[in-house]
Amino acid sequence: xxxxxxxxxxxxxxxxxxxxxxxxxxxxxxxxxxxxxxxxxxxxxxxxxxxxxxxxxxxxxxxxxxxxxxxxxxxxxxxxxxxxxxxxxxxxxxxxxxxxxxxxxxxxxxxxxxxxxxxxxxxxxxxxxxxxxxxxxxxxxxxxxxxxxxxxxxxxxxxxxxxxxxxxxxxxxxx
Amino acid sequence: xxxxxxxxxxxxxxxxxxxxxxxxxxxxxxxxxxxxxxxxxxxxxxxxxxxxxxxxxxxxxxxxxxxxxxxxxxxxxxxxxxxxxxxxxxxxxxxxxxxxxxxxxxxxxxxxxxxxxxxxxxxxxxxxxxxxxxxxxxxxxxxxxxxxxxxxxxxxxxxxxxxxxxxxxxxxxxxxxxxxxxxxxxxxxxxxxxxxxxxxxxxxxxxxxxxxxxxxxxxxxxxxxxxxxxxxxxxxxxxxxxxxxxxxxxxxxxxxxxxxxxxxxxxxxxxxxxxxxxxxxxxxxxxxxxxxxxxxxxxxxxxxxxxxxxxxxxxxxxxxxxxxxxxxxxxxxxxxxxxxxxxxxxxxxxxxxxxxxxxxxxxxxxxxxxxxxxxxxxxxxxxxxxxxxxxxxxxxxxxxxxxxxxxxxxxxxxxxxxxxxxxxxxxxxxxxxxxxxxxxxxxxxx
Numbered sequence: 001x002x003x004x005x006x007x008x009x010x011x012x013x014x015x016x017x018x019x020x021x022x023x024x025x026x027x028x029x030x031x032x033x034x035x036x037x038x039x040x041x042x043x044x045x046x047x048x049x050x051x052x053x054x055x056x057x058x059x060x061x062x063x064x065x066x067x068x069x070x071x072x073x074x075x076x077x078x079x080x081x082x083x084x085x086x087x088x089x090x091x092x093x094x095x096x097x098x099x100x101x102x103x104x105x106x107x108x109x110x111x112x113x114x115x116x117x118x119x120x121x122x123x124x125x126x127x128x129x130x131x132x133x134x135x136x137x138x139x140x141x142x143x144x145x146x147x148x149x150x151x152x153x154x155x156x157x158x159x160x161x162x163x164x165x166x167x168x169x170x171x172x173x174x175x
Numbered sequence: 176x177x178x179x180x181x182x183x184x185x186x187x188x189x190x191x192x193x194x195x196x197x198x199x200x201x202x203x204x205x206x207x208x209x210x211x212x213x214x215x216x217x218x219x220x221x222x223x224x225x226x227x228x229x230x231x232x233x234x235x236x237x238x239x240x241x242x243x244x245x246x247x248x249x250x251x252x253x254x255x256x257x258x259x260x261x262x263x264x265x266x267x268x269x270x271x272x273x274x275x276x277x278x279x280x281x282x283x284x285x286x287x288x289x290x291x292x293x294x295x296x297x298x299x300x301x302x303x304x305x306x307x308x309x310x311x312x313x314x315x316x317x318x319x320x321x322x323x324x325x326x327x328x329x330x331x332x333x334x335x336x337x338x339x340x341x342x343x344x345x346x347x348x349x350x351x352x353x354x355x356x357x358x359x360x361x362x363x364x365x366x367x368x369x370x371x372x373x374x375x376x377x378x379x380x381x382x383x384x385x386x387x388x389x390x391x392x393x394x395x396x397x398x399x400x401x402x403x404x405x406x407x408x409x410x411x412x413x414x415x416x417x418x419x420x421x422x423x424x425x426x427x428x429x430x431x432x433x434x435x436x437x438x439x440x441x442x443x444x445x446x447x448x449x450x451x452x453x454x455x456x457x458x459x460x461x462x463x464x465x466x467x468x469x470x471x472x473x474x475x476x477x478x479x480x481x482x483x484x485x486x487x488x489x490x491x492x493x494x495x496x497x498x499x500x501x502x503x504x505x506x507x508x509x510x511x512x513x514x515x516x517x518x519x520x521x522x523x524x525x526x527x528x529x530x531x532x533x534x535x536x537x538x539x540x541x542x543x544x545x546x547x548x549x550x551x552x553x554x555x556x557x558x559x560x561x562x563x564x565x566x567x568x569x570x571x572x573x574x575x576x577x578x579x580x581x582x583x584x585x586x587x588x589x590x591x592x593x594x595x596x597x598x599x600x601x602x603x604x605x606x607x608x609x610x611x612x613x614x615x616x617x618x619x620x621x
Contacts, residue, residue: 027265029265029268029327029330030268033268033327036323052307052308052309053308053309053312056309056312056313056315056316057312059316059319059320060312060315060316060319063316063319063320064315064316064318064319064320064322064352065319065349065352068319068322068323068326068345068349069349071326071327071330071345072326072342072345072346075326075329075330075338075341075342076342127308128308128309128369
């Protein structure tokens with residue numbers, strides 16, 4: 001095993017371990033912090049694979065924006081310090097079974113698909129230039145479809161959060 | 176200055192990095208650390224003296240010559256104070272928060288270029304910690320990790336003031352980070368790179384502050400928002416939130432928040448210098464009459480001058496501007512800076528694309544100006560036509576439901592205003608005006 005592989009495996013262990021902590025901890029804010037650690041380990045794995053751009057975007061978007069928004073939401077609604085008893089769910093064994101089954105399926109697919117085939121790391125393969133040309137030349141249609149999906153989610157959120165537009169009270173309709 | 180360093184090939188590029196021996200890397204990190212700590216001490220003193228001057232008082236002048244040792248004395252005092260940890264707080268997070276605030280602030284300075292290649296003990300190296308192909312993203316990522324320090328400090332302190340400060344701060348920093356990232360895009364488009372040394376090299380002819388002036392303006396405004404300082408210092412507005420997110424902190428933990436704030440100030444100023452003001456390059460009149468101004472150790476001087484001009488600008492604004500209201504802050508960030516940045520990026524990208532296609536630059540400029548003027552004129556016309564209606568509606572509404580400011584026995588703002596809930600809380604008299612009210616709200620011009 002080379003040094004790179006050892007670091008990669010360690011980061012993977014950190015990501016999976018902190019992922020388990022996210023769903024098992026009884027403290028709401030701690031769960032968000034474990035999620036940060038998991039995302040950070042993932043960014044580290046991208047760095048090991050020489051994809052610098054992806055790694056820093058991972059930190060910027062997932063660590064810096066999404067989890068901060070999660071924390072923001074938690075604090076705006078309720079943010080108990082200490083353990084919260086209602087964080088447990090009766091479905092936990094079913095959920096665990098589904099999670100294990102999904103993981104087993106993914107691992108099986110990857111092992112059957114690639115086995116122990118190895119690809120050489122090419123420096124600059126994950127750089128901004130390579131990624132930009134891949135996204136905007138080869139994969140431009142999926143990219144645009146995804147952005148339409150995000151837009152519809154955005155519109156949906158606005159419709160849900162605004163009480164003055166909607167079917168029940170047509171009188172309050174604005175424009 | 177060695178003759179070798181004066182050669183035009185002295186400008187560092189991305190390929191020059193990652194070749195330093197271990198002692199040089201350690202030395203650079205140490206120098207940057209010491210530089211940041213000294214900058215914090217000096218900028219605290221400069222801030223208090225300059226603000227004092229602007230407010231017609233003296234400022235600290237007792238410790239050392241001109242009071243220069245005041246920062247040191249304050250640091251010792253802070254370190255010797257009792258370290259209070261409130262009961263019932265989440266101790267791990269409470270201790271983690273100041274660390275999360277200070278450490279990223281130190282890290283992001285590693286990619287700031289202080290100067291070109293110089294000779295250190297016979298070893299050619301660039302005056303820059305290191306450089307990455309995505310160096311500017313690193314700064315953005317670090318500032319977004321720094322937000323955790325503030326959010327977690329606010330949450331873990333078990334105090335409503337802290338919580339409110341943390342909430343305000345996280346919302347503010349996230350909003351302004353988007354506009355800040357957008358203001359960088361035009362720079363990346365023109366420099367063709369995200370590495371700071373390449374961006375400085377791309378400004379050898381014209382500074383981006385001149386070429387991309389709108390981006391520069393947007394950056395300077397968002398920089399104020401990111402640094403949580405006046406006029407955008409709502410997270411710690413003394414008048415309303417005591418100390419904001421660090422109300423419950425004392426001793427060295429508080430000192431770390433303080434350190435982080437002033438390092439962020441230096442980082443934002445250094446980033447502005449690097450991205451828009453030509454980095455370590457000498458300003459035009461000096462570099463035209465003196466060929467050696469951009470080589471050797473001299474560029475450190477130009478860099479420092481620009482950096483301190485920016486820090487002075489921060490202090491000047493603090494001395495002259497009042498604090499904005501929170502909804503004004505959010506409105507400025509989301510409704511003005513972001514659409515403006517997007518439009519500007521569209522324009523810059525279109526100009527670049529036409530230039531790459533080989534169109535005449537003059538022709539592009541004329542067409543751009545005509546189109547921009549047409550859009551601007553159309554918008555103004557539209558606003559004038561629409562604005563008349565809005566005033567009418569507002570006047571009608573003002574006549575319909577006069578708010579009673581003394582409803583609870585003492586003057587309070589109307590908490591059931593549609594602005595906060597999207598609808599009125601609904602007594603019989605108010606229900607009649609729902610139609611006009613919601614119409615006014617959805618238009619968003621009030």
